[in-house]
Amino acid sequence: MKFSTKIFNSHSKADGDFFLEMKKILGFKPKNINIYKKAFLHRSLNKKDLNGNPLNYERLEFLGDAMLGTIISKHLYNEVPDGDEGYLTKMRSKIVSRKHLNELGRDLKLLNLVESRIPKSHFGENIHGNVFEAVIGAIYLDRGYHYCEKFINQRVIEPYVDIEQLEGKVISYKSLVIEWCQKQKKNFHYDVYEDTGNDELKHFAVKLSIEDRIAAKARATSKKKAEEKASKRAYFALQNKIEATQS
């Protein structure tokens, strides 16, 4: 009796933990949590469902990959009105590149949730991106198109997709801001501190001050990203000033 209670409790606690973890990653409540569990099952487990069908994240990855491509396509269509089909295709490839998706999956620490028979250290880099796509596939099945769009906007487009940077026109907003401050002989200061807040994922907050006044604030999952985000905001806020001094 004691034994079965223990199993029951530990099982439901693990389930509860997974639910909370997913809620943090997704930014909304999962409806059918079992779909998300599948997104973390590695094929090495050799799991099967009741009908004998393979149970791992690869089919969800197939689905998520397609949905991610669609949402990014729509974003590019709207944001780059002068880009032709070939150009849009090239930009999309950059955004959904293996390297970029691995970064996104790593930032969300998805690997922590992966269940596998082989040690996680044996995985290549691509596991991060593959599981990231599988999570999108799970959202699609669980909550439909609009939640996918919301998730991709929040986790991919808003923090990381910058058309000008992708086009190579701007390498780094931080360097642009520093360059301007130095030319204008303005003092500036990046104040970085950890600010994880309610988010389970580690976050950093940055305050960028120019002439001792806060020019912009930002928050992201790494110091570098938070600084770049704050710099971008400051850059656009200052753009009129910068352009005036350049002309």
Added chain:
Amino acid sequence: MKFSTKIFNSHSKADGDFFLEMKKILGFKPKNINIYKKAFLHRSLNKKDLNGNPLNYERLEFLGDAMLGTIISKHLYNEVPDGDEGYLTKMRSKIVSRKHLNELGRDLKLLNLVESRIPKSHFGENIHGNVFEAVIGAIYLDRGYHYCEKFINQRVIEPYVDIEQLEGKVISYKSLVIEWCQKQKKNFHYDVYEDTGNDELKHFAVKLSIEDRIAAKARATSKKKAEEKASKRAYFALQNKIEATQS
């Protein structure tokens, strides 16, 4: 005065015709008809919008291609629970092959609506599929995801996507039905007639009678497709009988 009235009338009549034509193709009312107009502008026209951006169907085709892939992926995910990622990818490629999309676009007579500077006879086959994808892109922008799913279900999946046929397990339901009738010494008869009804697109209806009783009816845009559809219906209705005679 008379002249300008004439221009106005002819313009609005053409617009009205286009709207009705699109309503028939789509199966629902367009909201912003201008988006659909773009889906039929060939690059040879060299049209530009007010901001000087190129105005032709190629960007919409980029968008529609992605959305079509997503909807088909979801369909396959649900319909083929035992297929792994590689298998699903292969099946999707078959469904969205150039050849298949050209067939779909040709059936809907989309070429009739294409505006171009070069004669339509000079186009290759791919214009049909490209414009078909552009129409899906236009639906996505005008009415969103769910209308795309509805359209693709009605125009692609329901009439043409047969997993067993794609897998090569069944070449033709018509031949299966005929074979069974001949073995069983049952008389059968395909009765085909044009039945365009309210649909502007030419349609054919088929009644398949076995032993002078109607076994199945179907309707499609070609005689061959209608016969195949009726045969498939009859096949599934008769399946128990057929399996009983085979074992």
